[in-house]
Structure formats: structure tokens, C-alpha cells
Amino acid sequence: MSDPSRIIDPQQIETSIMMLKQYVRDDDIAPLIDVLESMAVDPRNEALLDQLSDAFGRLGLQQGVVLTYAPYLSTLLSDGLFDDTD
DSSP states (O other): OOOTTOOOOHHHHHHHHHHHHHHOOOGGGHHHHHHHHHHHHOTTOHHHHHHHHHHHHTTTTHHHHHHHHOTHHHHHTSHHHHOOOO
């Protein structure tokens, strides 16, 4: 993360995981949930942000459903988190 003022909130991630597990019962989101669970444990791991972006990108049409029940992902996936320039 190039912007140290942006902090990933593990509680928000946990809430997102809970909502996805409760309302989106689709095996296609399992890789995304796996990454989110890792992020909840290690929120400062930059490699997990890349994995999250990749897992989300592979969801296709499921992206809308995921963002409906886990809107915090839009914050995590915002361009600001992935900028490598200062």
C-alpha cells in the first residue's frame, strides 16, 4: 500500500466475509473469501491486495452480487490502494 494513511479494517473484512457466506452461496466466490480471511489475519500484507484484486476480477457477473453484500470491497479495490506512484 503506497498510502500509509489508508488502513485496512479487519472488522470490516470479517463483516464482509460473514455477509458473503450468509447471502451469496456460490462456490465461485470461495477463492475471494479465502483471500479475505487471510487479510483479516494480516491486513498489512500488500500481496493479499493483489490476490484480492485477481480473485474479484475472476468473478465476472458475480462482482455485482459480491459488492451488494460486501461494499467494503469497493474501498479495498479502489485505485488509491494500488497506486505505485507518490
